Amino acid sequence: MLKIIAVAGLVGAALLVPLAAGAKDSGKAVFxxxxxxxxxxxxxxxxxxxxPVQGDPSKGAARFFAKLAGNADVPLHHxxxxxxxxxxxxxxxxxxxxxxxxxxxxxxAFTGKRPHTTKCTDAAGCTVFIDSKGKxxxxxxxxxxx
Numbered sequence: 001m002l003k004i005i006a007v008a009g010l011v012g013a014a015l016l017v018p019l020a021a022g023a024k025d026s027g028k029a030v031f032x033x034x035x036x037x038x039x040x041x042x043x044x045x046x047x048x049x050x051x052p053v054q055g056d057p058s059k060g061a062a063r064f065f066a067k068l069a070g071n072a073d074v075p076l077h078h079x080x081x082x083x084x085x086x087x088x089x090x091x092x093x094x095x096x097x098x099x100x101x102x103x104x105x106x107x108x109a110f111t112g113k114r115p116h117t118t119k120c121t122d123a124a125g126c127t128v129f130i131d132s133k134g135k136x137x138x139x140x141x142x143x144x145x146x
Contacts, residue, residue, distance in 0.1 A: 030053065030054060032053040037051035037053070037065060038051055038052075039051045039067065045138065046069075047068065047069025047072055048066065048067070048068055048069070048072070049066065049067040050064050050065065050066050050067075051064060051065040051066075051067075052064040053065070057130075057132055057135070057136040058135065058136070059135060060134060060135050061081070061132060061133055061134055062130075062132050062136065063129070063130070063131050063132075064129070064130055064132075064136075065088070065127060065128070065129050065130075066127070066128050066129075066130055067125055067126070067127050068090075068092075068118070068120040068125060068126045068127075068128075069120070069125050070120065070122060070123040070124055070125045071119075071120060071121065071122075071123060072118075072119065072120040072125075072126070073117070073118075073119045073120075074117060074118040074119070074138065075117060075140060075141075076115055076116070076117050076140065076141040077115065077116070077117070077118075077138050077139055077140045077141055078110070078113040078114060078115045078116070078139050078141065079110060079113065079132075079136060079137060079138065079139065080113060080134065080135065080136075080137050080139060081132050081133050081134030081135060081136055081137075082109070082110065082111040082112070082132075082133045082134070083109065083110060083130055083131060083132040083133060083136065084107070084108075084109040084130070084131045085107065085108050085109065085128050085129065085130050085131075086105075086106070086107050086128065086129045087102050087103065087104050087105065087106045087107075087108075087126065087127075087128050088104060088127040088128060088129055089104050089122075089124075089125075089126060089127045090103075090104065090120050090121070090122040090124065090125055090126030090127065091103045091104070091120070091121045091122055091126070092106070092108075092118065092119065092120060092121070092126055092128065093118075093119040093121055094108055094116055094117070094118055094119075095116060095117045095119075096110075096114055096115070096116040101121075113139075115141050
């Protein structure tokens with residue numbers, strides 16, 4: 001009988017954890033009107049800008065918008081942190097061994113430092129929204145020796 005009571009107590013506690021965890025965040029809200037975004041240039045990346053809305057992408061996990069200049073072409077690279085991306089405007093072509101054409105409204109994600117190239121095919125530029133799970137960087141891959 002004690003075993004049944006102990007198991008029931010553990011199950012009950014396990015069911016309450018999600019409710020308690022959700023209660024911690026109740027009442028929080030983040031708003032980022034487009035007119036209020038603070039865009040800054042990315043060092044050593046001409047034509048590339050970011051506008052953080054949560055966190056600081058240069059220090060750790062963050063959510064931010066990124067703009068690529070028209071017809072931008074980023075050579076083979078990877079990112080240290082896993083990240084999820086939504087294309088807000090323009091058309092991106094991502095190549096991770098094959099081309100993936102992603103117009104506005106599309107989604108892509110990279111985990112495990114997967115190498116890829118990135119292109120913005122619109123002359124007007126592209127904007128994406130990135131949810132990075134850690135410090136966001138662009139690490140260029142070394143070209144294979146011939």
